[in-house]
Amino acid sequence: QVQLVESGGGPVQPGGSLRLSCAASGSIFNIGTMGWKRQAPGKERESVATITSGGSTNYADSVKGRFTISRDNAKKMVFLQMNSLKPEDTAVYYCYLRDGRYRDYWGQGTQVTVSS
Secondary structure (H helix, E strand, C coil): EEEEEEEEEEECCCCCCCCEEEEEEECCEEEEEEEEEHHHHCCEEEEEEEECCCCCECCCCCCCEEEEEEEECCCCCEEECCCCCCCHEEEEEEEEEEEEECEEECCCCEEEEEEE
């Protein structure tokens, strides 16, 4: 019964910014690491950013210094602030979480298109 819903995607010009949000609902034993992955057409899904329950973050080399992941434990939400966007950031972005029993849950994805 756990559901994750992403929002905030859309078209943006190079150099612009977007803020993605992901809200989890349903009964969850506990929420551990949360994160974002993305998949561009014809490419494998790749990890973008993760954040542990304690707030430690990790980023893909391609987005370091441009993206910031954060979470709100009370609201069961995770966010991805994306700045200085590049055309190569174009992809479907998926949020996910791992619960206290090491079960993973995924959202349906939100499209981000960076073009001029």
